[in-house]
Structures are given as C-alpha cells and as structure tokens.
Amino acid sequence: MSEGAADHAVVRKLALGSPLQRLFGRGRHPLRLLGVPRDHVGGDKARGEALLAGKFIRGSDVIDLEELDFARVGLRGALAEELQSFSWLRDLSAAAARERGARFAEGIAGRWLIAHGTKIDEAWRPDLWGMRVLYWTAYAPYILSSNDSGYRSALLNTLARGARHLDANADKADPGLPRITAWAGLVAAGLLLQGGLARVARGEAGLVRALASAQSEDGGLLSRSPTEQLQLVDRLGLLRAAYFAAKQALPDTLESAAAAALSALHGVIMGDGALSSWQGGNPGKPERISGLIEGCGLRARPLRNAKGWGYQRLSALGTVLVMDAAPPPPPKMARAGSASTLAFELSDGRQRLVINCGGPGDQPTLLAPELVAALRTTAAHSTLTLADSNSTAILPDNSLGKGVEEVPVSRSDDDDCSRIEASHDGYVRGYGLGHARALSLGNDGKELRGLDRLQPKGRKKIKEAVPLAVRFHLAPDVEATPTADGMGAILRSPHAPAWNFRCRGAQLGIEESVMIDGAGQLVGTTQLVIVGETSSLGCEVGWQFRRSS
Template identity: 70%
Template structure:
C-alpha cells in the first residue's frame, strides 16, 4: 500500500471543496496524553496495510468507508479509531501521521458531510476520545483544508452528541457517548460552556449502568476493561485542560478498576464470564498501568456479583449473582455459582468461555452452547440450565435470587452461596460452600441440593458437577475412581477428591484470549438426587 496513494485520496482540493477553507479555523485548546501503551504488533500490521480485529482483517488500501457501515464489530473497530493507540506504539509521529491522516481523510470524505451510521453516538464518543488523544497523529498535516475539515467535523460531532448521547443503548455505549462529549468540552476551542452538561450526562449514564460496587450491570469483564479505559481517557483530558475532575467521576473510575481486578486470575487475564474469555493479559496490564488509577481487587461484590477468595497465590472467583438482564447484555450466561481457580500463573479450573467482544470464527451454535450451565464449572441438574436460554438467544426463567454469606478466620476464608434456579423445575435449591485455607494449599467444597417449594421430583434426577480443566492440566484418575492427580507445567500437582458420587473424565474445550478453541478435559462428578436432596463433598489439595 502506498502512503502517497492514500494521501492523494484523503487530502488536497477535494476536502477543501467539501468543507471549505474559509471557515473560522478551530483548534484544540488541550491535547490529552494517553499513557496506555498500545499493541506494537498490531501497529506493525497497520503499517503493513492491514487492520486486524479478532478473526477478521481488512486491507486498508481496499477499504471503502462509504460501504463499511457501522454495525459489524470490525466496522465499529475501524470507525472508532482506537487503533490509533496501536499505531502510535509502532510508529514515530511522522511515519504514523502519514497513515493516520490518510485514513482520517478518507473517513471525512465518506462520512464527514452527512449524518449516517457512522454518526452513532457511541461511535462519535469513542472517535473523539482517540482523535483528541492522538491529535499529533491526525493533525500534523500542512494541508489546511484537511485540518479544518477534521476539526470542524469533530466539533459538529460533539454538538451532535449533546442531543443524541442519551439515545445510545444503556450501558457502555451511552457511557462512551457522554465520555466523548465531555472530552470535547474540555479540549475543543469554545466548547467549555458545555462542560457542566457533559459531566451531568456522563454521571447519569454511569448511574444507570454501574452498580454501587463499581461493576457494570452487563457483568462482562471485557466491557469492564473498556469502562476503565474510557474513564482513564476522560481523566487525562481533565489533566490536560487543567480542570479538576469531579470526585464522583474519580470515585466511579476507582471502583470500576477494583471490580475489574476482582475477576483477574493469577496469569493477569480475566476469568471467563458472560461470553468472554481471558483476553490479552499484556493489553490489560498496559491499560491498568496507564489509566492513572490504582485500586485493590474487589473481593466481595454484591451487584457486580463476582466473589473472590485468595491466599498465597491461589485465587478463586465465583459467579454469585443472577445473569445480567437482557437490556444490558445480549450474551448473558447460565453460570450462577460457577467458579474458576488458579495457582500462581497456572489456571487450574476454568469455564469454557466465549468469543468476547471481538469477531470470531466460532459457529453460532457453539457460541450458544458456551452460554449453558454445562459449559461452566458448577453443578447442573438433569442437564437443565439454571437459567433458561431461549431459542432466540435471550434468557428465560431461572435464577432470580442468590444468597451469600462470607466469613474469615485464622484458618481459612469461607463462602456460602445458593440460587433458586432449580426450584420451579425440581423443587431444589443449589447451595455451594467453599473454603480456602490461608496457606493457599487446600480448597474444600460442598454442593448441596435442598428441598424448597411445592415441586417434587417423582423418583430421581441426574446431576453432574463439572470442573473444566485449563489447557495443559492433565488428570490421572486414582485407582478407587474417587479422585485425580492434576499435573501441569506451571504449578505443583494438585489432588482432587470427591465423596458422595462417582468421578469421570470427559472431553471439554476452552476459548483462549484470541477467541480460538483449545481442546481440554473436565472432571465430572456424577450421581442421582431424589426429592429429599443431598450433598456432595469435594476437595482440591496442593501436593507441596
């Protein structure tokens, strides 16, 4: 791909004619500094003429902005301009600007003069966040027509957000829209009069999407990472403009980071919840390091719903809340009371995961199956999801109430939680008790099915307690069939034992941080339960 070829398409007389050079020139009164280091490999790919996102790729020279639209995941990635961060990690300002300005110019020609899909409020919000933070890469041109076109379009986009930000979908999209409006009011010449309105809009969007403990109501770790990132860029804009950020925004950002830390495992990647996967630990670490915030992991989250137990390198994360409502999460999972576990940097027990927010090559049928209770490390009764997943992908009846009790003493940390997802169908409550020794060497668990309500099982119902094992963890079943030795290269061996049922080893799969399938296995404790209920005990113990 020729930079000169792209440059001819983007700049010169065409933009001058479309947007005019005679308008009063605008300027940025502040340029935020993005301290988050981008992905240099992805930046190198951009310089080579390709933009990759998940399983999809687009050739920059062949990209038609007019036909790209704004609905697909790849289209929204291109038009949000977050890739400027990766380009800056790979290229000098001079080299990167040639490419960035060429692409920005082509975007202006396709979308700058009319309101279309590319003007979706969440896209404008994201675009403003990155256009302002990477102004040196898109405003270094000597072409005054191009510069004027971009700055005037940015200002129009900001004014567009004044009336459209609240029309974005609730949750992260609306937060992103108001974050962009707020940054524009801090950085665009003459826009400071809209600061108070933008602050109120962002705080209102946060109040409607964020639990008091800092987690998003979508309960999606990948979206939570984007939330922290957005608020970090807002914080940088306040600093650049020499304005004081409201305490309410600072507190919301710190709480969001604490919630994010609460779902990370020992390898610094995410635990896999709500259709997500571990993500890229390197990118997560760069975001945490550069966002300007510091917070301890949230251990006991009521709204966010993820309970965290940790001791001397052993980490357990439990989903102790109902699935998220459909209006804020389209890929909610029937994962209540599932757990993940790691020892140092070695994952041991995982959930199967899902494609996350990036495009993937996973089939729709597999993505749907990955949302099921069976794809998570918890108990499943009669192969029925604890919360129904309907044919159209929405969630049906199931878990409505989760009870939680925690305690800690000199010996261990304890978590007792229960859900009502099986009450209507089977007349049974699922209760899971966990304890983690303070030396990090022993995890004791107990799954109980307790009678409740009028519904009764006529004879018996089969159950399975699944522990999906992380890639690289190899189980060897003991001679009595009631236990297994779990060996891996990243941690000492762990011994698993169960009581009250039989142990089987079955095939499983794991979706890695790139959205790809990795074959693995699972421990499955199987048995039958009657209307009077019962309990099954199990234990993980480190050999050394």
C-alpha cells in the same frame, strides 16, 4: 500506486475542490485543540504493523485497507465498528513513529471524512462519536500533522460537529457502556475543543447519570462482563487524561466511579494477570490488561465481596478463586449473558487450574453459532448441572429466559480460612430443588473444600431420580490422572505443584472439554465430572482440592 501515495492522494482530494472544502470553506476561523491528552496505555505493536501493511485484523475478520471505502464498510460487525471508532490509533502508535504513522493515519481519516463527514449517518452513532473524540484528541499528532489546511479544517470542524451531535444525542445511545462512552466523549470535547467549555457541565451531569444507571453500587457494570469492565476502565482513563490535558481537576464523583470500576475489574483477574471467563468472554491478553491498568492513572485494591457486581473473590498466598454469586445480568444490559451462577475459577500463582469454557466475547469468530450458544450454558461452567439443563434458560433468540432470580450469599473470613455460602433458585421451578454451594479456602492457600447441596424447595416434586453432574473444567495445560479408587485425580501442570482432587457422594470421571483462549481461539482441554442422581429429597456432594506441597 503505493500505499503512501494513495494516502497523500486522499489528503489532496480533501484540499482540492472536495465536498468537505465547499462545506467548511477556507474563510472560516480555524478551530484548534486546547490540549492533547496523553494516552498512557500502549497499543498492540503486531496489530499496528499489520495496519501499516494494509490489513486491519481482529479475531477472524480482516479488512483490506488498500482500497478502503468507509461507506462500503459501514458498521457490519465488530471489526467495522472498531475501524469507525479510530481506537486502532493506539496500535498504530505502537508500531510507527509520528512521521510515518501520521501519513498513514491522515489518509485513513481523510477517507472517513469523505464518506461520513458531510452527512449524519450510521457512523454518527453516539457511542462511536464518543470513541472518536477520545482517540482523535489523544492521537492528534497522528491525524493533525498535515500542512494541508483544507484537511485540518475539515477534520477539526467535523470534530466540532460531532460534539454538537453528542450534545443532542448522547442519551440516545444504548444503556450501559455505549451511553457512558458517548457522554465521556462529549466531556472530552468540551474540555479540549476551542469554545466547548460550556458543554462540560452538561456532559459531566450526563456521564454521572449514565454511570449511575450502568454500574452497581460497588463499581461493576450491570452487564457483569469482565471484558466490558476492562473497556470501562479504559474509557475513564482516557477521559481522565483529557482533564489533565485541559489543566482541569476530575470531579470527585467521576474519580470515585473510576476507582470503583478498577477495583471491580481487579476482583475478577486471576493469578496470571488475565480475566476470569464470564458472560461469554475469555481471559484476554495479560500484557494488554496489565498495561491498561498501569496506564489508566488509578490505583485500587481487588474488590473481594462484590454484592452488586456479583463476583466473590478468595485469595490466600497466591491461590485465587473467583465465584459467580449473583443472577445473570438483565437482558437489556447484556449481549450474551450466561447461565453460570455458582461457578468458579481457581488459579495457583500464574497457573490456572479450574476454568470456565468462556466465549469469543465481542471478537469476530469463525466458531459455529451453535457452539457459541453452548458455551453460555451451565454445563460450560464449573458448577453443578441438574438433568443436563441450564440454571437460567437460554432462549432460541440467544436472550436469557426464566431461571435464577435470588442468590443469597454469606461470607466469613477468620484466621483459619475464608468461607462463602451461596444458593440459587434456578432449578426450583422445574425440579423443586435449590442448589447451594459452600466453599472454604485455607489461609495457607493449599486447600479448597467444597460442598454442593440440592435441597427441596417450592411446590414442585420430582417423581423419579434425576441425574446431576458437578463439573470442573481444567486449564489446557493441566493433566489429570485418575486415582485407582475412581474417587480422585492428581492434577499436574507446568507452573504449579501438583494438586490432589477428591470427592464423595458420587462417581468421578474425566472427560473432554474446550475453552476459548485469550485470542478467541478454541482450545481442547479436559474436565473432572462428578456424576450422580438426586431424588425429591435432595442430596449433597463433597469435594476437595489440595496442593501437594
């Protein structure tokens, strides 16, 4: 049987004596949508074409759709969760016009209804229902084009049951983005589903609470994950479209929260339009990020001095620097927080120069668990490490332990340059030393000066010299050539002039490194490593990046 014929068979099964038909009945007054939101964000055409070819792909995982059984797929991993959420409808729409796409999407939706529509099970998790509402309504032409009244009734009545389920369970979703997603879905259902307006006020109140508990005062998520921040902007953009479809005004509190979220996201985007790599994430795809930002319907300037979000941004004539100037995220808000305090990334135009190693984020990966854990260490970030240890402990269960608690930050901007001075206490408990980093970016964007200091702090006193290393991981297309005196390097790259690096106070080496690219793949690269020692009295290491023209 062909794929199209199989899809039609699923729809026929719904219409002819299926459990769903018996549950909903033919005599019930049919529900209808009051409006169809317009999703202004384009999907991934390649993924959509793979869907049409029967393959659901994300990262290293693949689900064969030919004999898809949602009950068997369950929620085993990120790929299964994405399939259950129906966010793939966006990719399908990028690859297929309505007629062809609807035949495919209705077949998949029919299989979901058979597996999960008649009972409340794991697929009814509140955040998944929130996603389902947002995408089922935005892509109604792809899942509600069928002339089969049994199928249409089953889907719309299940959507209504999902809204009632969210009404009772949205606050049971995990804190952070999952809870925000659940409440956003309830609001969208109230706006768009016949008879749901009574839920809108309750949904808005719940969403405001969820945002207040998950966002810092400047709009960044407490998980401090740029990848999750991108998803937050996307969810709020879809909700905004639901308000417009219902001819309702977005409340000022939600409009402000969405604009702040976008501003925080802009603050961690590098010159190539992709994300800086923090909290186990990677750059992502610039075209997807720009499409999402353009399509969300909001406009905001990059957040530069983000005390709550925790990322400081310096920029001058195309040179961009993003620095982690805060403790790692709270364990309850982060799946995979990293020991990255005081690290930075640097780009010149669209050319990345200094990076962090990054990680797979929420993508399925074939990377060994030991490597994924190593990518979260301090040494995998462009900052100072002491005795090859982490500034915040990473425990065997992958949670974060003791370490950085306080990160005082001062910043100044004048006609000559922008300066950031920050310090952390992550090495005080073990070594009696605090790490302070000062950065200064000239207003012509041509020179970055840095100074790393280890200063005595607390009662602990080390008795012997302890090794230190200041690492600058380089982008894969940056070639580093050492200078004859061993105290510098020339950095050449395809998309920017050469940069000269110099250091003092320790010896410079060039070593191998790795990074995780925007597709979640492991890529080899190099790193500049300043190595030295410190006593209990502390020390300082100065360095400089200067563009040659």
